[in-house]
Amino acid sequence: MHLWTRELWRLAALAIAGLAAGWVIGVPGLGLAAGLGIYLAMHLYQLRALYRWLTRHPHDEPPAGSGVWGELFDRLYKYQKGQRLTQQRLRSTLRRIQESSEAMNDSVVMLDRRGDLEWWNSAAERMLGLVAAHDRGQHITNLLRDPRFIDYFNARDYREPLTLPSPIDERRVLQFQITLYGDDERLLMARDITRLHRLEQMRRDFVANVSHELRTPLTVLSGYLETYSDYADQLPARFARGLAQMQEQTTRMQNLVNDLLLLSRLEIDQRTDDATPVRVSELLEAIRRDGESLSGGRHILSVELDDDRQLLGSEQELRSAVSNLVFNAVRYTAEGCHIVLRWRAYGAGACLEVEDDGDGIDPVHIPRLTERFYRVDKGRSTATGGTGLGLAIVKHVLLRHDASLEIDSHPGSGALFRCVFPKTRLIATNNDRSEVQRA
Template sequence: MNPKLLFWIPAILRLLLVIAAGVFVAWISSPLEGLAVVALILCAFLLTQLYYLNALGNWLDEPTSTRLPDGWGAWTGVFARLYRLRREDERNQAELTEWLTRFRQAMKLLPDGVAIMDDVLFLEWCNPAAEQHLGLKLDKDRGMRVTNLVRHPDFIDYVVLGRYEQPLTLSFRGRKLIAQIIPFESRRQILVTHDATETERIEEMRRDFIANASHELRTPLTVIVGFLEIAASEPSLDAETRAAHVKLMVEQGHRMQRLIEDMLTLSRLESVDYPLRAEQVNIRAVIDDVVSEARALSGGKHEITSEVDAPDMMGNAEELRSAFANLASNAVRYTPAGGKVHISWRAVPEGLQYEVKDTGIGIEAKHIARLTERFYRVDKSRSRETQGTGLGLAIVKHVLLRHNGTLSIHSEPGQGSSFIATFKQA
């Protein structure tokens, strides 16, 4: 049925009933009393309408579905329709609130910064990553112009020129950021920032690694190729010279072999294709092997002692032996003849601890933080004399990472060094 008829038919029926009541009273009493009855009923209707009109006005001040009156007469249908509309609005609002909460939660978890601005670059919202990248505080900076908050000449030029097709790379607050403004809607813009600091650091490490590896391989190859060219061009070399050349080529070949083996070991330790297969490791046997290798490398020039006063541990025996041997061989190489090297394995409150302590030349504090970098050497000439590859401590670091261990270094120039590997045990 037509909604208009649903309203007017009851209204006309109620009006007819009022008139009928007045006519009935006038018939049994007098016309004046009949008019009085009609007037009283109409006044009651009017007061009822005013009551529900006031209730509607009060409800509109706080329009919630739980506060809506039941109504009477035509107001029943009005309030019923308002109730359905309000319930639908509340349901839509709840969905929008849920989606907004999810959106903000997702934006908070993004590693990239996202800032929403209006068409004149006033900040409306940003996620925590953007706050960290650009030094913003949403509560304090909302409604402020972004170019007043990010005071960087390159960024301001980028904004002024409006060439947003290409991203902007800038150094800001000690980070390398890639920023780009993306217009959307008619009066909104999004500023996206990506922290490329770690990527740049990894790329620099890769370039350094390639350069250092090429340099390390070039020297022995140059020696070997040079001697081969001499041998080819001068077949009449005397036996003594030829033997000296062959000896040097063998030494350089062994040097290249050690370097390649260490590079392969490091690559394997970093690869996810070689997960750690833990087993019970006989630490005393491992340290006995390490001490034997250290004494062979020393050739009797150092006093090398060991102490094992802790239980075995779970891990990979070959990897641990490699790490322990690298620390011990470094101590021997950088300790002058007559010095002491002490190797110990003991239990500490933090777990199990392997320590190599020497009385060698020591290390300046400025070098300690970089010792585990690939091919980093404090004294390059001495490292080559001792036939080091420059990858030993990098191997140690990755072995410890795979075994839930940490490396700490204590050293003073001229006083010796102490390398401590601590393993946390469950």
């Protein structure tokens, strides 16, 4: 406010001086105009100095000025200096980020909100074949044209990574992960998992080959044991007891080999091409009878049908998955427990549920239940005859049917295993179709 007061006094002084000079020579109006013109010329001179400073020498010291102009020059200079320091810090930070990204073995690609390429590190050039001279500004799907990546990119659900071969080398396997940040921008990272992929493939091949090779000696051993069991009454008591244990363990080994072979087959192809309509009511009824045979009357098994739609998929695989859930319920619940097999609508799709009112499972175990050979109670696994692969088989069968497994259980509250199927896997029954046509 003080500067503006001084500026007003300066204007008033020049106006009065010009008016007085004009009064002396008899033209007061001309004198007043001359005084105001001098004031305007002073401002134009300072404005010209400001323009020359900003356009020609913005990094030099500001020009000399008085009054408001001097304060304006000083403030602009301080602001410019602060901006230069901020820009230097930002450039330094950006340079460190780029240098650290360049040091990474993983590909890092920055995409704008439209999905166009803005920046990437050298690893992206090696893995994805990006070329700065041609690809900057291109949409990412113009360069990564695999339909699976396009679906992954457009779905905007990036919770799980996507595994694909490299677009420039089919022998390399990459794992893609997209992260949203800023103003709907995306950060794409690609990791070379070729070695892990090969190790996983070797593990699957090893398990499958060993399991296959074990079938023949186990079949021979089981055959001889069955032959010897026909003469068990002629053997000493201790031999008969040993023979029975050998038969029991041989059967357990055969079940384990069969489950390993089934699991290996399911892992090879994560999606089934079998789209046969499955009558869920008949499937659950058959599994209920199998469960009652295994239970021997110790449990109560029932079927509840709240949806009459059919399920598209492999009946054999679905039967294997649901049977594993029911057999687990029979093995791991106490006598007299009630086991329910249920088919009902669930969200936009439907679900198969196996629920029991047994002892339940501590939630701490639930995330690992589908791992191979993981057991909640290792002490009772041998006694129940399970192989430890049942839930792993269930998980892979559901993956092949675009479905998921949900587990809800607490100690003392029983357990609920829910197989959730999408709407695309459901079809109406013939009765529903005919009613729709009549309508």
